[in-house]
C-alpha cells in the first residue's frame with residue numbers, strides 16, 4: 001500500500017469531473033452572494049445538501065443532489081468562477097490535465113444562451129491555466145432525460161464556438177430510464193462534426209448493453225462502464241479498441257453500481273489490459289478528491305504500485321481529447337516525474 005505522501009507527489013490526469021458536482025464550499029458561498037440568494041445555512045448544512053450520503057440508494061437519488069447548486073450557476077460570472085474553482089481544486093490535487101464537463105442546458109434559467117454558458121466555462125478554465133500548472137478543457141453534456149428537441153441544439157455549439165478548450169461531447173443523467181439507443185440520431189450529428197465522444201454507460205445494474213451501443217455510436221471513452229464486468233465476451237473489444245473506462249470508485253459505490261469491493265471490477269479489468277482510469281466524477285457530491293480515490297485503490301489493492309498508477313495515467317493521456325503533440329508532451333512529462341518518484 002502506498003503512503004498518501006507518495007500518492008500526493010504523483011502527477012495525475014482526470015478525464016471525468018462534473019463542474020456542477022465539484023464546487024468548493026467557499027465557491028458555493030461566493031456564487032450564492034453573487035446570485036443574491038440567501039442560503040441561510042451553516043457550512044455544515046450547505047455540505048449536507050450538496051453531498052450524497054453513503055446510504056444513497058441509486059443513481060437517481062445521487063443525481064437529485066445537483067438540484068441544490070444549479071440555481072447558483074445561472075450567470076456568466078458565476079459559471080466562469082465555478083470553472084476556475086474546479087480547475088484550481090484539480091491543480092491542488094496535482095492534476096496536470098483535466099476535462100471538466102457540464103450540461104449547458106441547465107444554465108439558461110436567467111438570460112444566458114447555450115453558447116454563452118460554454119464561453120463562460122471556457123473563460124474560467126483559461127484563467128485557471130494562467131494561474132496554475134494545469135491544462136483544463138471542457139466537455140458539453142447532454143442530459144438523457146431531456147427532450148430530443150433540446151438535445152439537438154447541442155451539436156451546433158461545436159460549429160459556433162471556436163475555442164481549443166471545447167474538446168468533446170458526453171451524455172449524462174438518467175441511464176436507468178433512457179437507454180443509449182434513443183440517442184443514435186443525436187450522436188450521428190456529433191460524429192458528423194468530428195467531435196470526440198465519451199458517454200456515461202454501464203453505470204447501473206443491467207445497463208451493460210449501453211456500453212456496447214456507446215462504442216458502436218462512436219464513443220472512444222465510457223463514463224464508468226462498471227457493468228463491463230458482465231460482458232466477458234466484449235472485454236476483448238474494449239482492449240483491442242483501446243476504449244478508456246473512466247471509473248470513479250466513491251461515486252460508483254454511492255450510486256450502487258456495486259456494493260462490495262470484491263465486485264468492483266477495476267483491478268480485474270486492469271489486469272486483463274482494459275484501459276481503466278481513475279476519476280472523481282463529482283468532488284462535492286461524492287465528498288472526494290482524486291488523491292482520496294487513489295488512496296482508496298491503494299488500500300483495496302495493496303499490490304497496485306506506483307508503476308500501475310503511472311500506467312493508468314498513460315491510458316488517460318492516450319484517451320484525452322487533445323492532439324498527438326500534446327499527448328506526447330504529457331507522456332514525456334509523466335514518465336519523467338514517475339521515474340523520479342520511484343527512484
Ligand SMILES: O=c1[nH]cnc2c1ncn2[C@H]1C[C@H](O)[C@@H](CO)O1
Nearest residue numbers: 018020066101102103141172173200
Ligand atoms: O455519475 C453520473 N452519472 C450520470 N449523470 C451524472 C453523473 N454525475 C453527474 N451527472 C449529471 C448531473 C449533472 O447535473 C450533469 C452535468 O454535469 O451530469
Ligand SMILES: [Zn+2]
Nearest residue numbers: 018200223281
Ligand atoms: Zn459522471
